[in-house]
Amino acid sequence: METNEKLETETGTIEKKSLEAKPVLILSVDIREQTNKEGKVVGDKVICLSKHPDREDPIEISTLSYLKNKSVKTSGLWFNLDEENKIAKDSALGAFLGFCEVKTISQLKELQLETELDDAGYLCFKAY
DSSP states (O other): OOHHHHHTOOOOSOOOOOOOOOOEEEEEEEEEEEEOTTSOEEEEEEEEEEEOTTOSSOEEEOEEEEEETTEEEEEEOBOOBOTTSSBOTTSHHHHHHHHHTOSSGGGGTTOEEOEEEOTTSOEEEEEO
């Protein structure tokens, strides 16, 4: 499509089809360095490559809805360590591992877990 044609393209009426909240199977886990818009490193995040029943290709999930202080919070699965170099117990990742009854991130592999949609309409793990 030529630039002039692109300038004359109208807005469509088809909304992007989003996945429904359904149980997913974690195929693999990874920890990736995250950067902000300026390219500054802001931390490491756990990424779960997961199989959704309505999609052929795996999806990446890196957020969690969980109970904190008697209310449901949504947070990224940030890799934060305590002073003993263990995953911080009071972090979203610590809560997630506790909910899944595993001790390490690698033990999440092959678990089937519930999901829900976050406020932005993206799938996140449901751990409450």
